[in-house]
Amino acid sequence: MLAAAVTAAMRRVAFAETPRASGEQQGAASRQATGLDVAAVRPVAEVVLPSELGRAGVERAANAFTAWIAAYRAGEELEHPYGSERIGTTAPSSAARWADQLAALDRDAQAAHRKAFAQCTADERLALVRSAIANAGGAGAAAGAPSTRMPSPLSAPHVAVAMLAHFVESTDGVNLAYQRRIDPRQCRPLADSPKLPVPLTRAGRASA
Amino acid sequence: MTFIAKRQSVEADICIIGSGITAAMVAAKLTSERRAKIVVIEAGDDQPPINQWPANRERWRAYGTSPWPNDHIDGYDPEGIQSRSMCVGGMAMHWGGVTPRFSPEDFKTMSLCGVGYDWPISYEDLEPHYYEAEVLMGVSGEQGPASMDPRAKPFPLPALPLSYNLGLLKNWVADAGVTMWSQPSAKLSRSYQGRGACCRNDTCTPICPVGAKYSPDMTWNPLRANKRIELHTRTIVRSLVHDENSGRIVAARAVHRDRLGETIEFRAKTFVVAAGYAWSAHLLLLSRSSRFPNGLANRAGLVGKYLTGHRNVQAFIDLPLELYPGINTQHSLVSKQFMRKPAGGAYVRHDLRVWESPVGREPRLRDDAGALLLGDDMLRDWRQRTGRGTARVRAYYDVIPARESELTLDPVRRTLWADPLPKLSFRDDTMSAALRGYTEDSLRALFDRLAKAGDGRVIRTAVDNFQDHPAGGCRMGTSAATGVVDSHGRTFEHENLFVVGAPTMVSGSCANGTLTFCALSLRSAAEIGNAFPRLTGA
Numbered sequence: 001m002l003a004a005a006v007t008a009a010m011r012r013v014a015f016a017e018t019p020r021a022s023g024e025q026q027g028a029a030s031r032q033a034t035g036l037d038v039a040a041v042r043p044v045a046e047v048v049l050p051s052e053l054g055r056a057g058v059e060r061a062a063n064a065f066t067a068w069i070a071a072y073r074a075g076e077e078l079e080h081p082y083g084s085e086r087i088g089t090t091a092p093s094s095a096a097r098w099a100d101q102l103a104a105l106d107r108d109a110q111a112a113h114r115k116a117f118a119q120c121t122a123d124e125r126l127a128l129v130r131s132a133i134a135n136a137g138g139a140g141a142a143a144g145a146p147s148t149r150m151p152s153p154l155s156a157p158h159v160a161v162a163m164l165a166h167f168v169e170s171t172d173g174v175n176l177a178y179q180r181r182i183d184p185r186q187c188r189p190l191a192d193s194p195k196l197p198v199p200l201t202r203a204g205r206a207s208a
Numbered sequence: 209m210t211f212i213a214k215r216q217s218v219e220a221d222i223c224i225i226g227s228g229i230t231a232a233m234v235a236a237k238l239t240s241e242r243r244a245k246i247v248v249i250e251a252g253d254d255q256p257p258i259n260q261w262p263a264n265r266e267r268w269r270a271y272g273t274s275p276w277p278n279d280h281i282d283g284y285d286p287e288g289i290q291s292r293s294m295c296v297g298g299m300a301m302h303w304g305g306v307t308p309r310f311s312p313e314d315f316k317t318m319s320l321c322g323v324g325y326d327w328p329i330s331y332e333d334l335e336p337h338y339y340e341a342e343v344l345m346g347v348s349g350e351q352g353p354a355s356m357d358p359r360a361k362p363f364p365l366p367a368l369p370l371s372y373n374l375g376l377l378k379n380w381v382a383d384a385g386v387t388m389w390s391q392p393s394a395k396l397s398r399s400y401q402g403r404g405a406c407c408r409n410d411t412c413t414p415i416c417p418v419g420a421k422y423s424p425d426m427t428w429n430p431l432r433a434n435k436r437i438e439l440h441t442r443t444i445v446r447s448l449v450h451d452e453n454s455g456r457i458v459a460a461r462a463v464h465r466d467r468l469g470e471t472i473e474f475r476a477k478t479f480v481v482a483a484g485y486a487w488s489a490h491l492l493l494l495s496r497s498s499r500f501p502n503g504l505a506n507r508a509g510l511v512g513k514y515l516t517g518h519r520n521v522q523a524f525i526d527l528p529l530e531l532y533p534g535i536n537t538q539h540s541l542v543s544k545q546f547m548r549k550p551a552g553g554a555y556v557r558h559d560l561r562v563w564e565s566p567v568g569r570e571p572r573l574r575d576d577a578g579a580l581l582l583g584d585d586m587l588r589d590w591r592q593r594t595g596r597g598t599a600r601v602r603a604y605y606d607v608i609p610a611r612e613s614e615l616t617l618d619p620v621r622r623t624l625w626a627d628p629l630p631k632l633s634f635r636d637d638t639m640s641a642a643l644r645g646y647t648e649d650s651l652r653a654l655f656d657r658l659a660k661a662g663d664g665r666v667i668r669t670a671v672d673n674f675q676d677h678p679a680g681g682c683r684m685g686t687s688a689a690t691g692v693v694d695s696h697g698r699t700f701e702h703e704n705l706f707v708v709g710a711p712t713m714v715s716g717s718c719a720n721g722t723l724t725f726c727a728l729s730l731r732s733a734a735e736i737g738n739a740f741p742r743l744t745g746a
Contacts, residue, residue, distance in 0.1 A: 047582070047583060048582045048583055049583060050583055050584050050586065050587040051583065051584055052584075052587065068270055071270070072270075072271060073271075076267075076271065076273045076274075077273060077274045077277055078272050078273055078274060079268055079272055079273065079274045079275065079276075079302075079414055080274065080280070080291070080292060081291075081302075081413070081414065082290070082291050082299075082302075082303075082413075082676070083290055083291060083672075083674055083676070084290075084291065085285055085289050085290065085291065085292050087280060087285075087292065090271055090272070090273060126582065126583070129582070130580055130582070133580060134580075146574055146578055147573075147574070148572045148573065148574045148575065148576065148578075149570070149572065149573065150570065150571045150572055150573045151573065154271070154272075160582075161573065164573075164582065164586065165573075168571040168586075168590075173571070174533075174534055176587065177571065177587065177590045177591055177594055178532055178594055179591075180532055182532050182533075182534045182535060183534070184410065184533070184534025184535075184537070185269065185409060185410045185411060185534070186408075186409070187407040187408070187409055187417075187418070188407060188408045189407065189408075190368065190369065190397065190405055190406050190407060190408060191369065193368075193369050193370075193371045193372070193408060193535055193536050194369050194370060194371060194372055194375060195372060196372050196532075197372070197532050197535065
């Protein structure tokens with residue numbers, strides 16, 4: 001009974017984490033909650049995420065990213081692990097700053113190409129994004145000897161970096177890198193643990 | 209919140225102070241074997257029920273937020289404390305569930321090696337209680353070589369299987385002459401006592417979303433539901449009160465956090481302090497009276513002394529192995545091969561654990577030249593580094609505590625009720641301090657040897673300066689001159705006052721301590737129970 005309750009609860013969480021609603025519905029929900037519009041995030045995702053993901057994979061990642069920031073709450077207590085006596089809280093949301101950065105990409109696109117960012121070619125968008133990241137400072141800055149490290153999504157200096165960082169932390173991201181269905185941190189049968197994870201035939205899909 | 213001065217009294221046979229893992233062990237044993245009214249007092253709050261754990265886990269994963277909200281009390285942040293957890297279940301709500309036993313050598317390092325202190329009990333004395341704790345928690349384990357890992361009975365549950373990664377790593381360490389096996393853990397390899405099996409959610413620390421990892425609420429919930437105990441939350445015991453003539457403890461004097469003007473007196477035949485390494489000694493020191501001006505059980509000045517634990521050295525080793533980080537990241541290999549002092553040479557004892565690791569395999573935002581990596585460039589760079597694997601290796605090593613490794617009452621900082629907070633300071637004894645450099649060099653040399661055996665290289669090494677699995681402060685001894693409590697946790701000076709679990713430890717060994725805290729508590733519970741009638745059929 002206990003196990004059944006937990007399984008049901010996990011299913012509810014999994015559904016919330018991996019939205020099954022259409023992109024349009026997701027975008028509307030995100031706009032309402034945070035002002036971060038998935039329609040504005042998508043053209044960025046298309047150039048900062050690996051092309052192997054395909055259209056559906058990029059859409060899934062963009063939706064997951066906007067849903068993630070929409071559910072963020074400032075001032076929540078952070079975990080305090082072993083060996084740490086300090087109790088911290090989550091910082092203010094980056095959503096407004098990221099929305100401004102998306103709007104700025106649009107302005108830059110108008111200035112450079114006389115069209116909206118979403119209407120630009122992939123090469124044009126990539127150049128605009130690179131320039132914006134370079135100007136954003138923090139871990140994305142080109143000055144000095146910048147860290148090679150991928151920042152956490154919450155500390156990313158630019159929405160494009162946050163989008164990428166959010167993706168590489170995801171199950172899809174890890175599976176894609178290793179081209180195997182590892183499915184980290186997902187509920188998986190313990191008995192399969194000794195087996196070599198099965199290869200992916202396409203992004204996010206396991207072979208038979 | 210009311211401020212009317214009132215006094216409330218609660219009567220019981222046994223009063224347990226604290227509701228962490230050792231208190232849960234004591235309550236589980238006593239309620240299953242003895243007829244006695246048991247009250248449990250907890251300063252903190254209840255934690256969320258299991259149906260909220262999956263959602264709390266997801267928020268922790270997404271944003272790093274605490275899956276155990278309100279698991280601490282504002283203002284209870286003493287100087288030197290290592291972790292803050294005051295709630296029903298205590299620190300074991302977010303422990304890793306790792307349950308090695310100590311080795312027989314741990315209990316007699318002075319006799320065998322001329323270092324440290326002998327305990328007043330042997331491994332053999334504790335062995336049945338280790339097993340009892342393993343059964344209560346549901347420990348899955350693999351029997352190591354009998355010479356290193358003696359056991360009277362098999363583990364209650366089959367071992368957690370070695371992941372694909374750990375299988376490769378086991379072969380690697382075997383090439384270096386090291387025998388390793390599946391780390392025993394209080395995580396279920398199959399369903400057990402109404403709990404479901406581990407399904408590799410891999411967030412054992414800080415939260416297992418399915419309840420496959422044992423936590424003390426799994427003991428408390430049925431005991432409370434069946435009215436076998438009475439658990440008072442948000443209630444802070446400020447002192448223990450003794451009978452003027454006999455020295456026996458007659459009451460635990462407490463306040464409720466929501467009723468500041470009210471004193472609650474818990475009166476009982478037997479008192480069990482199960483408040484961990486910090487708050488147990490603190491309570492004895494606070495319980496001063498004209499007859500016991502230095503606090504209870506403290507005639508020899510040993511309360512708060514000999515705080516103990518173990519440090520660790522860890523390394524990340526790059527290996528020509530195709531590993532897939534994330535298969536079961538928190539599970540590890542373990543060896544007790546080095547827990548026996550080698551013949552000749554200086555004293556070095558340590559455990560050894562090996563995990564899969566993503567270190568060196570992470571995605572990067574920039575390459576070594578500082579060029580931004582986006583899209584396919586990022587993926588190409590990431591994949592180039594996934595062709596090899598990384599092992600995380602870590603050794604806890606023995607630290608012998610000085611007498612001055614201590615908890616004292618802070619002369620400055622106070623609680624809301626004007627009681628001094630504890631102040632903690634860990635110190636190695638002279639010999640241990642002198643051995644530290646040699647010990648850490650020996651461990652670095654071992655890691656180099658392991659790397660070479662696998663045609664690998666050490667990426668980086670780190671020494672943790674803090675002492676993990678802290679314990680001591682009310683150590684056991686053979687008399688009041690050498691300890692605060694006897695080998696059953698009974699204080700030498702107060703016949704009905706027990707201290708159980710971590711505080712009673714003489715030394716911290718070189719392995720995770722929680723199972724030993726539990727085994728010691730169960731041994732104490734057997735003694736405590738002798739004063740109460742046995743349940744029919746128990």
